[in-house]
Amino acid sequence: MAILEVKNLKKSFDDTEVIRDISFTMDEGETLTIIGSSGSGKTTLLRCLNFLERPDSGVIRVKDEVLFDSDITGTVSEKDIRNRRLHFGLVFQSFNLFPQYTALENVTLAPLLLAKENTGIDLPAIEENARGLLDDMGLSDRMGNYPHELSGGQQQRVAIARALALHPDILCFDEPTSALDPELTGEVLRVIKDLAGHNMTMIIVTHEMSFAHDVSDKILFMDKGVIAEEGTPEEVIDNPQNDRTIQFLANYKNGM
Amino acid sequence: MALTVTLTLLEGFLQTIRLFILTLLFALPLGLVISFGSMAKAQAVRVPIRFMIWVIRGTPLMLQLLVIYYGPGIIMKSNVWGSGDTGRFIAALVAFVINYSCYFSEIYRGGIQSIPVGQYEAGQVLGMTKHQIFFKVVLLQVIKRIVPPISNEIITLVKDTSLARVIAVYEIIWKGQSFIKSAGIIWPLFYTGVFYLLFSGLLTLLFGFVEKKLSYFR
Ligand SMILES: Nc1ncnc2c1ncn2[C@@H]1O[C@H](COP(=O)(O)OP(=O)(O)O)[C@@H](O)[C@H]1O
Ligand SMILES: [Mg+2]
Numbered sequence: 001m002a003i004l005e006v007k008n009l010k011k012s013f014d015d016t017e018v019i020r021d022i023s024f025t026m027d028e029g030e031t032l033t034i035i036g037s038s039g040s041g042k043t044t045l046l047r048c049l050n051f052l053e054r055p056d057s058g059v060i061r062v063k064d065e066v067l068f069d070s071d072i073t074g075t076v077s078e079k080d081i082r083n084r085r086l087h088f089g090l091v092f093q094s095f096n097l098f099p100q101y102t103a104l105e106n107v108t109l110a111p112l113l114l115a116k117e118n119t120g121i122d123l124p125a126i127e128e129n130a131r132g133l134l135d136d137m138g139l140s141d142r143m144g145n146y147p148h149e150l151s152g153g154q155q156q157r158v159a160i161a162r163a164l165a166l167h168p169d170i171l172c173f174d175e176p177t178s179a180l181d182p183e184l185t186g187e188v189l190r191v192i193k194d195l196a197g198h199n200m201t202m203i204i205v206t207h208e209m210s211f212a213h214d215v216s217d218k219i220l221f222m223d224k225g226v227i228a229e230e231g232t233p234e235e236v237i238d239n240p241q242n243d244r245t246i247q248f249l250a251n252y253k254n255g256m
Numbered sequence: 257m258a259l260t261v262t263l264t265l266l267e268g269f270l271q272t273i274r275l276f277i278l279t280l281l282f283a284l285p286l287g288l289v290i291s292f293g294s295m296a297k298a299q300a301v302r303v304p305i306r307f308m309i310w311v312i313r314g315t316p317l318m319l320q321l322l323v324i325y326y327g328p329g330i331i332m333k334s335n336v337w338g339s340g341d342t343g344r345f346i347a348a349l350v351a352f353v354i355n356y357s358c359y360f361s362e363i364y365r366g367g368i369q370s371i372p373v374g375q376y377e378a379g380q381v382l383g384m385t386k387h388q389i390f391f392k393v394v395l396l397q398v399i400k401r402i403v404p405p406i407s408n409e410i411i412t413l414v415k416d417t418s419l420a421r422v423i424a425v426y427e428i429i430w431k432g433q434s435f436i437k438s439a440g441i442i443w444p445l446f447y448t449g450v451f452y453l454l455f456s457g458l459l460t461l462l463f464g465f466v467e468k469k470l471s472y473f474r
Binding site: 050051052078082083085086088089090092094096097098099100101109110113114146147148162163166 | 372374375377378379380381382383384385386388392393396397400472473474
C-alpha cells in the first residue's frame with residue numbers, strides 16, 4: 001500500500017496557479033526525486049506537504065490517515081496540524097539551523113520539547129538517539145560546535161540529523177546542496193544516499209542529475225505546476241519522452 | 257565647601273538615578289507591547305500605534321514633558337499629578353516612559369523582523385508551537401541583535417534625565433547650577449559632568465560584558 005498519496009493538489013498565490021492539479025503516490029522505503037526548472041513549483045509542493053502552505057484543494061494522505069482534504073471543512077487545531085506535519089520532515093536549502101544551539105542541541109531541541117508534552121518518553125534516550133544520528137552523519141567530533149563553526153556541508157548534515165530525530169515517515173529535501181560550494185555537495189549527497197540504502201522514504205528536489213539517476217526509485221519532472229513526466233531514472237533521464245523534459249535535460253547538459 | 261557640594265550633587269544624582277531606573281523598569285516591557293502592536297495584522301491596532309510612535313519620536317522630549325505636566329491641568333482644570341515634588345516627578349516619569357517605550361518598541365520591531373523566516377519555518381516543521389518558537393528559537397537571537405542599539409538608547413537616557421528640570425524636578429544639574437546663584441561658583445557644574453561620565457562609563461562596561469556573553473553564536 002502507498003505510504004503517501006497526493007491527489008489533485010492545487011495551490012495559487014494571488015492570481016498565479018503554482019501547483020496545478022498534481023497527483024502521485026509513493027511506497028514505503030522509496031526515494032522519489034523531483035526535477036524541473038526554477039519556478040515550476042517544486043518548493044511549493046514540498047511546503048504544502050509540510051503544512052507551510054495550505055493547498056487550495058486536493059487530498060494528502062499518509063498511510064491510512066487523511067492529513068489534508070479540502071472537501072472536509074471545519075478548522076483544525078494547532079495541535080492537530082503539528083501532529084500531522086510530524087509525518088513529514090523537511091531539510092531546507094539554507095539549512096536553517098538554530099545559531100544559539102550546538103549541533104547536538106539543534107538535534108535534541110524539538111524531541112525534548114515534544115517529550116515535555118507527552119509523558120513516558122525517556123529523556124536520556126533522546127540524547128542517545130541524537131548522538132547516534134550525528135555519528136551516522138560523520139559528525140561525532142562536531143556535536144559541541146555551534147553552527148557558525150561548521151562548514152555548509154556539516155551544517156546541512158546536522159539539519160538532516162535534526163529532521164531524522166523526530167522519526168518522520170517521509171523526509172523531504174529542498175535542493176539540499178544548492179547553497180553549498182561544489183566541493184561540499186558530495187558529503188551531503190553521500191549521506192542522503194546512505195539513507196536511501198537504509199530504506200528511508202524520501203522526496204528529494206534536486207538539480208544534481210547524476211545523483212538523482214543513482215538514488216531514485218522514481219523521478220517526477222515538474223513543469224509549470226504539473227507533472228509533465230514520471231518514471232524510473234532510466235525512463236525519465238535516459239529516455240525522456242516529453243518535449244519539455246528533453247529540453248530541460250539538454251539545457252542541463254550544456255551546463256546551464 | 258567641597259563636601260557640601262558633593263552631598264548636594266549626590267542628592268540630585270539620586271533623583272536622576274531614580275528617574276533613570278524607573279523609566280527603564282516600565283519602558284522596557286511596555287516597549288515590547290507597543291512593538292507587537294506596531295506589527296499587528298489588524299490595521300485598527302497597527303495604524304494608531306504607528307501614528308503614536310511617529311508623533312513621540314518626531315517631537316522633542318522637552319515638549320512632551322511640558323505637555324504632559326501642564327496639559328491635564330489646563331484641559332481638565334484639575335491637577336492630576338498632585339502637588340509638590342512627587343507630582344512633578346511622576347509627571348516626568350510618565351513622559352519619559354512614553355517617550356522611551358516608543359524608541360524601544362522600534363528597536364524591538366527591527367530586531368524581531370530581522371530574524372529570517374527560515375528560523376520560524378524550521379521550528380514549525382519540527383512540530384514546535386508558536387510559543388516555543390518565540391521563546392526557544394527567536395528570542396535570544398533578537399536579544400543579541402538589540403543589545404547594541406538598546407545600550408545606546410539607555411546611555412542617552414542617562415543624559416536625557418536632565419531635561420526633567422523643565423518641570424522643576426531637582427535632578428543633578430539643577431542642583432549644580434544652584435551654586436552659581438548661591439555661592440558664585442561654577443565648578444560644581446563641571447563636577448556634575450563627572451557623575452554622568454562615571455555612570456555612563458559603568459553602563460558601557462556592563463553592555464560590553466553582555467555583548468561578549470552573547471558572542472558565542474552568530
Ligand atoms: N509566497 C509566495 N507568494 C507568491 N508567489 C510565490 C510564493 N511562493 C512561490 N511563489 C511563486 O510560485 C512559483 C513557484 O515557486 P517555487 O515553488 O519556489 O518553484 P521552484 O521551487 O520549482 O523553483 C514561482 O513563480 C514563485 O514566484
Ligand atoms: Mg525551489
